[in-house]
Amino acid sequence: MKLEIVFDEKDKPFQKxxxxxxxxxxxxxxxxxxxxxDGNACHGMTFMLGKDYVAFTDESNWITGYCGGTQxxxxxxxxxxEFLNTVKQLSPNK
Numbered sequence: 001m002k003l004e005i006v007f008d009e010k011d012k013p014f015q016k017x018x019x020x021x022x023x024x025x026x027x028x029x030x031x032x033x034x035x036x037x038d039g040n041a042c043h044g045m046t047f048m049l050g051k052d053y054v055a056f057t058d059e060s061n062w063i064t065g066y067c068g069g070t071q072x073x074x075x076x077x078x079x080x081x082e083f084l085n086t087v088k089q090l091s092p093n094k
Contacts, residue, residue, distance in 0.1 A: 014037050015038075015044070017047050033061045042066065042067035045070060052072070
C-alpha cells in the first residue's frame with residue numbers, strides 16, 4: 001500500500017491510497033481510493049501503512065468512512081476478525 005496526502009482545488013487535504021488489491025472481496029477493483037481528512041469520520045478516516053482494512057467505497061472510489069462500514073482489521077481482536085469473516089462470507093469473490 002502507498003499513502004499520499006494530496007490537496008483539492010480548495011486546498012483541502014485528503015488521502016490517496018494505492019492498494020495491494022490481491023485480496024479484494026467485491027466490486028470493481030480500483031487500485032486507488034480516496035479518504036477525506038476533514039475530521040468527520042463519516043466521510044473518511046486515516047489509513048496507516050502495514051494495516052489491513054475493509055474499505056467500502058462509492059462509485060467515485062471515495063471511502064464511505066466509519067459510518068459506511070470502513071474499518072481497520074485488528075488481528076488480535078475477536079470482533080474485528082468476526083467482521084472480516086462475515087464480509088468474506090457475503091463476498092461473491094470467494
